[in-house]
Amino acid sequence: MTVFDDLVGQDRSVDVLRQAATAGAEVLAGGPGTGMTHAWLFTGPPGSGRTEAAQAFAAALLCHSGGCGHCELCHQVAVGSHPDVETVRPQGLSYGVKETRELVLRAAGAPTLGRWRVILFEDAQRATEAAANALLKAIEEPPPRTVWLLCAPSPDDMMITIRSRCRVVTLRTPSTEAVAHVLATRDDVPPELAAFAARAAQGNVSRARRLALDAEVRRRRESVLSLPRGLTSLGACVEAAERLVKTSAEDAEEATTRLNETETAELRKIYGEGSSGKGLNKGLVRGGAGAVKELEDRQKSRATRVRRDSLDSALLDLASFYRDVLAVQLGAVVELPTEDRRADLDALAVVSTPEDSLRRIDAIMLCRERLEANVNPQMALESMTISLWKPRL
Incomplete structure (x- = not known):
């Protein structure tokens, strides 16, 4: 079993990455290493395994056997403890220029174990414009042993100047x-x-x-x-929207509360809160209050992102439902992701038209766009649920 075995249905991409890892070993040995480059862009739909593919490639570059999957180096990459692999996971709504510049400085260092220094950047499309420009400079002039692995849903999500300097690996949706x-x-x-x-x-x-x-x-x-x-009345539409908002808030609280508490406690400890001894007091030392405020801002941004992701997942499920209704109405012989709701699909297909189904899908997609544009979630969802109830209003 190798590090690439967990990439489901990605045989073509795996072949490319295996060849590049072999070329990387040639570079280390002083050879030409045709096929190896310092910047990669992993793209594909959600769930296709962008991060997993990038992580497997990182292990293959660092492993002396090209990613055997069972040596200590492969294990360290898998659990996130390898000293030469830094994984960046933007947790808030965006990734700022200050963080990017700090990342670029760290990436400039030589590898600890003498092979490659790998920066794995998940959701790289969340970098702000200024952050992307800072990242571009690092990719244009990389140290000889630094490899950038960027992950994004589509090449178009990245600045053209960045994607033109990367080798693109496109992952497909597994069957x-x-x-x-x-x-x-x-x-x-x-x-x-x-x-x-x-x-x-x-x-x-x-x-x-x-x-x-x-x-x-x-x-x-x-x-x-x-x-x-x-969705049988205006009141039911408002209640449904409120329920979705509440569920997303609960998801965010469940996912972030304990992590927030741990981060805050550790930061306060670093800045001396509760310390004793000569010259120390129980409050934060100078600079501590500002650091805590900056952390709280990041935590709020992370919570907002979790709420949005939760809502977006729900909206995609709804879109799948109405797409399946449309398939039933048109008699399409295709796999239905919501087949387990067949009775509801058939009932709605009878009392509505294909045009109604298309309007409903459009309403869901418009709601997703509005949420991404920071429209109040309750208002955006109420507008959507009313359109789902009465698509021809």
Whole structure:
């Protein structure tokens, strides 16, 4: 088993990365290393495994056997403890220029173990314009042993000057059968549940795994997909919108509260709160209050991002539902991700038209755009649910 074995349905991309890792070893030995470059851009739809592919490539570059998957170096990369691999995960709404400049300085250092220094940048499209410009300079003039691995949904999400300097690896959406096989063989998920999760996740491996292993995730999906049936009045539309907002807020609180408390406590400890001894006091030393305020701002941004991601996941489930309604109306012979709601699909297909279904899908996509543009979530969702109830208003 190698580091590339977990990349589901990505055989072509794996071949490219294997060849590049071999070329990287040639560079280290003083050879030409044709096929190896210092900047890579991993693109693909959500759940296709952009980060996993980049991490596997990092391990292959650092492993003396090209990513064997069982040596200490491969293990260190997998668990995030390798000294020459830095993974950047933007947790807020964006990644700023100050953080990027600090990252560029760290990337300029020589590798600790003498092979490569790898910077794995998840969701690189979240870099602000100023941050992207700072990143561009580092990619244009990289140190000889530094490799940048950027991840983004599409090449178009990155500045053209950045993507033109990167080798692009495009990942595809894995088939339902491939995802179900992985769940059944590697996670010991019962075949029937694995098939359901793979179909519902539409090729998103990480979401399929959450659906298969977490009953609460399945319950929340069920709650979202039952929403169309309950949109019978203006009041019901407002209540449904409020319910979605509340659920996303609960998700954010659950995901961030404990982490926020830990981060704040550690920062206060660093700045001397509660210390004793001559010259010390129980309050924060100079500069501590500003650092805490900066941390709180980052935490608020992270919570907003989690809320948005939770809402976006719900909206994508709704879009899948109405797309399946449209498929039923048109008699299309295709796999239905929401097949488990077949009774609701058939009922809505009978009382509405394909044009209604298209309008409803458009309303969901418009809501996603509004949320990304910082429109008040309650207002955006109320507008959407009313359009789902009465698509021809």
